[in-house]
Amino acid sequence: MNIVxxxxxxxxxxxxxxxxxxxxxxxxxxxAEVLAVRLMAKALxxxxxxxxxxxxxxxxxxxxxxxxxxxxWIHVAFENTAAVASGVEAGLKALRKKGRIDDRYVKVVxxxxxxxxxxxxxxxxxxxxxxxxxxxxxxxxNEAYMNTGIQRxxxxxxxxxxxxxxxxxxxxxxxxxxxxxxxxxxxxxxPYVATACPSYPLDFIRKIEKAKSIKGPSYIHCFSVCxxxxxxxxxxxxxxxxxxxxxxxxxxxxVENGHYHLSPDMPKKLRPIKDYFKGQGRFRxxxxxxxxxxxxxxxxxxxxxxxxxxxxxxxxx
Amino acid sequence: MGKRMGMEVAMAVAEAVGLCNIDxxxxxxxxxxxxxxxxxxxxxxNGEIDAEFVTVExxxxxxxxxxxxxxxxxxxxxxxxxxxxxxxxELLPIASAMRLPICMAIANRAVSGPLNILNDHxxxxxxxxxxxxxxxxxxxxxxxxMSIIAFKIAEHKDVMLPVNINIDGFQLxxxxxxxxxxxxxxxxxxxxxxxxxxxxHPAKPVTMGAFAMSDYFAExxxxxxxxxxxxxxxxxDVWDDWAKIFGRTYKPVETYMAxxxxxxxxxxxxxxxxAQVAIDELRAKGIKAGLVKLRLWRPFPLExxxxxxxxxxxxxxxxxxxxFGGPGGPVFSEIKSALYAEAQRPLIYNYxxxxxxxxxxxxxxxxxxxxxxxxTAGKLADSYEFWGVRE
Numbered sequence: 001m002n003i004v005x006x007x008x009x010x011x012x013x014x015x016x017x018x019x020x021x022x023x024x025x026x027x028x029x030x031x032a033e034v035l036a037v038r039l040m041a042k043a044l045x046x047x048x049x050x051x052x053x054x055x056x057x058x059x060x061x062x063x064x065x066x067x068x069x070x071x072x073w074i075h076v077a078f079e080n081t082a083a084v085a086s087g088v089e090a091g092l093k094a095l096r097k098k099g100r101i102d103d104r105y106v107k108v109v110x111x112x113x114x115x116x117x118x119x120x121x122x123x124x125x126x127x128x129x130x131x132x133x134x135x136x137x138x139x140x141x142n143e144a145y146m147n148t149g150i151q152r153x154x155x156x157x158x159x160x161x162x163x164x165x166x167x168x169x170x171x172x173x174x175x176x177x178x179x180x181x182x183x184x185x186x187x188x189x190x191p192y193v194a195t196a197c198p199s200y201p202l203d204f205i206r207k208i209e210k211a212k213s214i215k216g217p218s219y220i221h222c223f224s225v226c227x228x229x230x231x232x233x234x235x236x237x238x239x240x241x242x243x244x245x246x247x248x249x250x251x252x253x254x255v256e257n258g259h260y261h262l263s264p265d266m267p268k269k270l271r272p273i274k275d276y277f278k279g280q281g282r283f284r285x286x287x288x289x290x291x292x293x294x295x296x297x298x299x300x301x302x303x304x305x306x307x308x309x310x311x312x313x314x315x316x317x
Numbered sequence: 318m319g320k321r322m323g324m325e326v327a328m329a330v331a332e333a334v335g336l337c338n339i340d341x342x343x344x345x346x347x348x349x350x351x352x353x354x355x356x357x358x359x360x361x362x363n364g365e366i367d368a369e370f371v372t373v374e375x376x377x378x379x380x381x382x383x384x385x386x387x388x389x390x391x392x393x394x395x396x397x398x399x400x401x402x403x404x405x406x407e408l409l410p411i412a413s414a415m416r417l418p419i420c421m422a423i424a425n426r427a428v429s430g431p432l433n434i435l436n437d438h439x440x441x442x443x444x445x446x447x448x449x450x451x452x453x454x455x456x457x458x459x460x461x462x463m464s465i466i467a468f469k470i471a472e473h474k475d476v477m478l479p480v481n482i483n484i485d486g487f488q489l490x491x492x493x494x495x496x497x498x499x500x501x502x503x504x505x506x507x508x509x510x511x512x513x514x515x516x517x518h519p520a521k522p523v524t525m526g527a528f529a530m531s532d533y534f535a536e537x538x539x540x541x542x543x544x545x546x547x548x549x550x551x552x553x554d555v556w557d558d559w560a561k562i563f564g565r566t567y568k569p570v571e572t573y574m575a576x577x578x579x580x581x582x583x584x585x586x587x588x589x590x591x592a593q594v595a596i597d598e599l600r601a602k603g604i605k606a607g608l609v610k611l612r613l614w615r616p617f618p619l620e621x622x623x624x625x626x627x628x629x630x631x632x633x634x635x636x637x638x639x640x641f642g643g644p645g646g647p648v649f650s651e652i653k654s655a656l657y658a659e660a661q662r663p664l665i666y667n668y669x670x671x672x673x674x675x676x677x678x679x680x681x682x683x684x685x686x687x688x689x690x691x692x693t694a695g696k697l698a699d700s701y702e703f704w705g706v707r708e
Contacts, residue, residue: 049517051385059528064537067524072517074388075526076381076411083378087343087385087393088517090369094340094391098367101390101518124381127374 030234033224036198043208051085053116054078079120082128085110114155142226167285192218199241231281248302327352340391343382349486376401387417390516399426413448418471435674438637457494569618578607595682645701667701
């Protein structure tokens, strides 16, 4: 509360005041994803080069001949962001070594949506992480192909209705469990993997700053509420993100060199997932039995995560 | 003077690229390009090339990575073949639209299916409209020369376009040939450092690869077409620069015994040398045959083609690719279209040959000439035939 009341006093210490994703972009009202991207840019600072996948964040920020970007930014295609970022990193490294650019450290960042990370961009990301490029990759996960019109991806959660996995007389909508992308990145044995959500801005900024400080590959999976695609009120995007965390649907955690930590914002006791589902049109069709089935999975997955945090924490080898 | 030596052409290409002070290379192995990739990695491993060598997980990522690196202002190189080129296809027009001077060797190989690893031109032909400068070489010396020349053309401030060099897979890449390898001093004299016009660096932030809808898209396409057409002047100038230092002259369209020829054949790539032997045999029999070799595929050398073909009565266009269900081979279609408006134009015949590495020895070339010469009524003109293919 004090932080909000004394914002001008505290804010400069908490966050870079300079906007590196400027206003005037074309994102939907209530878009939590563009808020996350803006916070990410602030946390990264000016010495950053961003490679972006095709998607909402790309089209809203780079309509020729305008740009919202105050940092160097490149978009090439949909599925290859991590490979483009690999090339940027390699190019800067070579030029710095040969003295053709100044000697400052520049962080290379790849960003993509859930489709550009978990589906079509999966191979390029796995390759870049395996090769060990000095790169942060951020997945802005809004749980479907929102830019093309709310089609299902492997990031879409069980039971959500999308335009290619619609709820119907014989369908609950998405019939598969969400792909566990952070765990797949942990399996790449990279130094840093974290989950984050712009509903917890200071936690998100801290994680971006930590990833920035790591010389090597790192991955942040950012839960990004999409009021348009989720059919939820645009003034509730931040609250919806908080509910995802408080119900354990999207737990916040970090994995540093294989050691798991639940983030400080994680509640001791989870709320029932129905609290999260009820504000969203994409889940409106679910029956009590459907919700019970999903609740069991969420509880089981969270318990697994807690076990990892218990047995795989730093200093506990 | 460079050093006289003998080496496998693919390795010689890597050596030539190594003389160009590249900053970054990204490659993915594919037959018959692999020896270029392997030898480049040897040169990097031995400290002979001071470059970042990124061993990507696919050709799509190879092209993506060189796009990213070229965006930073790094001199960037890759090489591929066949399926790898097809996988890169999506990115080729993006590289040219972003005006990135990437250089790429293509060890030409047949496109699947069925799977085949041997040489033809079915991989490059689908890339024709991607906005790259595209040229063909005939022997090891040309492969070496063009690999160096490519950077100077691509990076010229009036060009700023990617370049691909087509080197016939196996038939050229895997031959051990004698050639003259330029010295480092000569290459330094010929090739200036790359001065990019905009780079991905926080010293001056730029946005690359913006999104453009109908209000700008067409203008951007027209600008790219003009840039590619205008590149011909620079290509000619750079070939002149090369000739001054190295004494080897290159032209967009080259000819052999063509001046007084009544019948001409047009080839691209390594087949030219075999066809040349056939011309000698025909000339010995008193037949006025000649050869036209198309070196520059894009930008298409329209004026030069018209000039060399203006007096011939019959023209045989050879193609190592086919446009299925279309009017014939892709080179045939382009040549026909180039000559359509000419008041005096030859009868044009099209032979599709050498597909998937099928050998085309000298008697086959002689046979094509004899078949066309026997067609006095011109009945076979304006159509295509698969040469030497079983019914």
